[in-house]
Amino acid sequence: MPRAVWLLVIGMAVNVTGSSLLWPLNAIYIHDHLGKSLSVAGFVLMCNAAASVIGNLVGGSLFDKIGGYKSILLGIGISLVSVIALIFWSGWPYYVLFLTVLGFGSGIVFPSMFAMAGTVWKEGGRRAFNAIYVAQNLGVAIGAALGGFVASYSFQFIFIANALMYVIFLFIAGFGYRNLQTMEERKVSKEKEHEWQKHRRNLQALFILCLGYLLCWVAYVQWQSTISTYTQEIGISLKQYSLLWTINGAMIVLGQPLLNGIIHAFKKPLKHLMIAGMVIFILSFVTASFANGFFGFLLAMMILTLGEMLVWPAVPTIANQLAPKGKSGLFQGIVNSTATGGRMIGPVLGGLLVDLYGMMVLFILVTSLFIFSILTTIFYDRRLKDRHTMMKKAS
Template identity: 65%
Template sequence: MPRALWLLIIGMVVNVTGSSFLWPLNTIYIHDHLGKSLSIAGIVLMLNSGASVIGNLYGGNLFDRIGGYKSIILGISITLAALIGLTFWHVWPAYIVFQIIIGFGTGIIFPSMYAMAGSVWKEGGRKAFNAIYVAQNLGVALGASLGGIVAAYSFQLIFLANTIMYVLFLLIALFGYKGISVESGKQAANDINVPIVKNRKNLYALLILCSGYLLCWVAYVQWTTTISSYTQEIGISLKQYSFLWSINGALIVVAQPLLNSVLKRLSASLKLQMIIGIGIFIVSFIVAGKSTAFSGFLVGMIILTIGEMFIWPSVPTVAFNLAPKGREGFYQGIVNSTATGGRMVGPLLGGMLVDLYSMSILFTVLIGLFIIAIITTLLYDRRLKVNKQVSAEVF
C-alpha cells in the first residue's frame, strides 16, 4: 500500500478510537445519567446524525473543490472545539448543542478520508476502502474496550479522552496529510453540472443502492441504542456490553484479510457480497432477538460483524467506480450521508417502537427492512449498461 494510505489509516484509527469512547455509550448516558427516555435519546442522536448528513454532503463537495487536506483540517477543528466544550459542559441541554456541532464536524471528515483513500491507490480497488474500513474498526475495538473501563470508573473522563484523541488526530493531519497529492476535482468543479448530467444513470443507480444501505444502517444502529439499553435492563454489565464492540472491531481486523482471500477465490461480485452480507445481518438479528443472556448477544455480534464485512466496504467501492472524474468526493459524501441518515432515523424509530410496543416488535420490523434492502441491492444497476468496473470483482 502507498505511504499516503498508511497515513490515512493511522489517522482513521485515532479518529475512531476517540469517537468510540463515547458513541456506544451515548444512549446509556442520556438515559441513565441524564434521566431522559429512550425516545428523547433517539431525538438527540437524530439531531447529531442530521448535522452529520449535512456535514457529509458539504465535506464531499469541499473535497472536490479545495482538496482533502483543507477539508479534513476544517472538520477536525470544528469537532475539537465542540469536544472541548463537551468536556466542561456535559449537562442538559448543552449536551444537545455540542452533539449537533460534533455531528457536523465529523461529517466533513469522512468523505474526504474515503475519497483520498480511493485516489491515492486507484489500482487497489476495494482494497483501499477495506483498509480504511479495517482502520475504523480497529478504532472501534480500542475505543469501546477502553471506554467501558473508563466509564465504569468515571463517565466524565470519557469526554476528556475523546478530546485528547482528537488533538492527536489534528497533529497527524497537520503534519501528515499536507503532502498527500490527490486530484481534488478543481477542473471538474468549473463545469460541475456536465458530469452529473452525463452520468445521471450512475447517480440514480447509487441512490437506489443507498436507499437499501440506509435501511441496513437503521437496523445496525440499534446495537448502540435500543439494544444497548436493553442489555442494561436484563443485567448485562457496561463492561460486557463494551466488550461486544471490542469483539466487533478485533474480529474485523483479524478476519478481513481472510475474507478478502475467500472472495477473491470465489470471484464474488460486489452485488453478491452485499446480498450475502444482508442475509447474514438477518440471522444476527434473529439470534439477538431471542437472546436473554450475554452469550446470546455475543453470538449475535459475531454474526453481525461477519455481515458488515461483506457490506460496508463494498458500497464506497461501488460509489468510487460510479463517480465521474472530479466528483469522487460528492459520491462518497452521498454514501456517508446515507449511512449517517440511517444512524439519524434508527435511534428515534427504535426508541419509539420499544417505548410504544416491545423489543420483539422492533426485531420484526428490522428484519422487514433488511428484506427491502435485498430488493434494492438486486435492482440498483438494472438501468446501467454492462460495466465491468462496477459489477465485476474489484480486487
C-alpha cells in the same frame, strides 16, 4: 498498501478512537450528570446525528471543490474547537450546542477520508475501503474500552482525552495529507461538468443502492438500542453485552484480512458480496429472535459481524466506482450521510415498534427491511447495464 493509505488508516483510527471515548457515554452523561430524561438524551443524540448528516454532505462537496486536505483540516478544526469548549462548558444547555457542532465537524471529515482513500489507491479497489473500515472498528474498540475507564475517574477527563486525540489527528493530517490530494479532485472543468451531465444515471444508481444501505443500518442499529435493552430483560448482564461488541471488533480487525483473501480468490462482484452479506444479516436476526441466553446472542453477533464485513466496505467502493471525475467527494458524502441517517432513525423506529407491538414484530420488520435491501442491490445498476448494452449495439 501504499504509504498514503497507511497514513489515512492511522488518521482514521486516531479520529474514531477520540470520538468513541465520548459517544457510548453521551446518554449516561446527559441522564446521570445533567439530570435530564432519557427522551431528552435521545433528542440530543438526534441533533448530533442530524448535524453529522449535514456535515457528511458538506464535507463531500468541499472535497470536490477545495480538495481532501483542506476539507479534513476544516472538519478537524471545527471538532477540536467544540471539544475544547466542552472542557470548560459541559453543563446544560451548552452540551447540546457543542455536541451538535462536534457532529457537524466530524461529519465533514469522514467522506473526505473515504474519497481520498479511493483516489490515492485506485488500483486497490475494495482493499482501500476495507483498510479504512478496519481502522474505524479498531478505533471504536479502543475508544469504547478506554472511555469507561477514563470516565470512572471524571467525565472531564473524557473531554480532555478527546481533545488530545483531535490534536494528534490534526498533526497527522497537517503534515501527512498535504501531498495526497490530486488535481483531478480539486478542479472541475467545463468538460468535466459536461461529463457530469452524462453520469446522472450513476447518481440515480447510487441513490437506489443507498436506499437499501439506509434500511440495513436502520436494522443493524437495533443491536445498539432495542436488542441491548432486550438482553438486559432476559438476564444477560451489561458486562456480557459489552463483550459481544468486543468480539465484534476483534472479528473485524483479525478476520477482514482473511476474508479479503477469500474474496480475492473467488473474484465475486461486489453486488454478489453485498447480497450474501444481507442474507447473513437475516440469519443473524433470526438467530437472535430464538436466543434466550448469552451464547445464543453470541452466535447471532458472530453471524452479524460476518455480514457487515461483506456489506459495509462494499458500498463506498461501489460509490467510488460510480463517481465521475471531480465528484467522488459528493458520492462518498451521500454514502456516509445515509449510514448516519440510518443510525439516527433506527433507535426511534425500533423503540416505538417494541413499545407498541413487542420484540417479535421488530424481528419480522427487520427481516423485511433486509429483503427490500436485497432487491435494491439487485436492481440498482439495471439502467446502467441497459445503457451500456445500447452503446455497444450502437457501436
